[in-house]
Amino acid sequence: IDFKTTMASVEFPSIFLNASGVNCMTVAEMDEMINAACTGGVVTKSATPQQREGNPQPRYYQLEHGSINSMGLPNAGFPYYLDYVTKEHAKPTILSVAGLQMSDNIELLHKIQASEYTGLTELNLSCPNVIGKPQVAYDFEETDALLAEIFSFYTKPLGVKLPPYFDLVHFDQMAAILNKYPLTHINTVNSVGNGLWIDIDTEKVVIKPKQGFGGLGGAMILPTALANVRAFRQRLNPSIKIIGTGGVTSGKDVFMHLLCGADMVSVGTALLHEGVGIFQRLTDELAAIMAEKGYTSIEDFRGKVQDF
Ligand SMILES: C=Cc1c(C(=O)O)[nH]c(=O)[nH]c1=O
Numbered sequence: 001i002d003f004k005t006t007m008a009s010v011e012f013p014s015i016f017l018n019a020s021g022v023n024c025m026t027v028a029e030m031d032e033m034i035n036a037a038c039t040g041g042v043v044t045k046s047a048t049p050q051q052r053e054g055n056p057q058p059r060y061y062q063l064e065h066g067s068i069n070s071m072g073l074p075n076a077g078f079p080y081y082l083d084y085v086t087k088e089h090a091k092p093t094i095l096s097v098a099g100l101q102m103s104d105n106i107e108l109l110h111k112i113q114a115s116e117y118t119g120l121t122e123l124n125l126s127c128p129n130v131i132g133k134p135q136v137a138y139d140f141e142e143t144d145a146l147l148a149e150i151f152s153f154y155t156k157p158l159g160v161k162l163p164p165y166f167d168l169v170h171f172d173q174m175a176a177i178l179n180k181y182p183l184t185h186i187n188t189v190n191s192v193g194n195g196l197w198i199d200i201d202t203e204k205v206v207i208k209p210k211q212g213f214g215g216l217g218g219a220m221i222l223p224t225a226l227a228n229v230r231a232f233r234q235r236l237n238p239s240i241k242i243i244g245t246g247g248v249t250s251g252k253d254v255f256m257h258l259l260c261g262a263d264m265v266s267v268g269t270a271l272l273h274e275g276v277g278i279f280q281r282l283t284d285e286l287a288a289i290m291a292e293k294g295y296t297s298i299e300d301f302r303g304k305v306q307d308f
Contacts, residue, residue: 003283003298005040005263007241008157008184010092010120012040012264015254015298016279019217019245019268020046020096020124020161020187023276025075027084034091036276038283040264041091043187044081046098046124046161049107051077055209061197066218066247067269068197070209073098073127078108086117096161098124100133102146109154118156120184126163128193128215135193137163137174144177151181159185159243164192164224168231175235185241187266188228191215218269222247226260233261233303251285261303 003014020043023029033042054074061068075081078097085093095117099105105123112121125137125146136142137160150158160183165171178186195216197206205212225246233242244262248254249270257265271278295301 003038003286005298007263008120010157012092014038014040014279014283015258015262015264016040016282017043017094017243017264017266018271019266020044020094020122021069021071022268022272030084030093032276034089034093036279038279039091039276041089041093043094043122043266044085044096045075046073046096046127047075047078047081047108048073048098048100049078049104051075051080058207059209059214061206061214062269062273063197063218063220066216066220067272068195068207068214068216069191070128070207070214072209073100073130078111082112082115082117085119086115092119094120094122094159096122096124098127100130102136102142102149105146106149109150109158113154113156120157120159122159122161122185122187123150124161124190126161126190126193128163128191135163140173140177143174144180147177147181157184159183159187159241161187161190162228162232164189164221164228164246165231166224171228171231171235175232178232178240179235179237183240185243185263186232186236187243187245188232189221189225189246191217191268192221192224217246219247219249222253222256226256229257229262230260230305248282251282251287251289254282254286255289255301256305258298258302259305261305263302 055072194213229244241263244257245266
């Protein structure tokens, strides 16, 4: 079964990617993603202009049905990731960038525009853990202004990483903004912002930053992820592809993301726990589901979830 896919005329040998932030901080991790079986390529950790240590530890904690994190954007800095993606690799790369303020985003995209890099870039509008900074993507006017400024000069392939939305009118408002711009894709969802977990033995929160508040990921956010993939598929121009992210732990979850309209699927929490071998497992499980249902291509069912 053929799981390759094309986005912005870039051929991905598989639909599977890592969620930015997981297994993508260093050259070794990014090479491991590219060299692993059944991966489509690699998405870098969101890069900031300078290298960042991130928040104090513990800043990640595994829950029974997912994860909570407040990493604080630790990364090796924009030059490190631009250097990596500009080199030749066996599979495509997506360069993720996250400014800490609007001017950072503009500066980073000017640098990419002026660089040798011709691959895909993803602007992270949804980091929930930069202390003191609200997520850009929850400010519709700022998002619109930022994209207008970017597309006044940026001509290379560009997508955006979005947080989950929880209100149908917000889907309408955000989709109306995104449809104004020549985006290659959206990647939805980022972690569900500012959850909290408590260790009842110590009666303490489980992560140090932000008094324990952190983004939620993993199995428990799958229903939210599916809703966001479907809602944007229903509203966005077909030219804007969708990377479905959030809650994927099995072939069934991948199948549901695809039924909702995802073009590619990325894995975060489960990848962190299982390692890159997960992509062969997800491929085998998806292929078994498709065989059972008599599907020979993802096109047989992509986006075809039915109303009740
Ligand atoms: C880029 C920062 C992000 C982080 C982080 O570095 O804290 N965690 C997330 O769950 N999503 C992000 O987008």
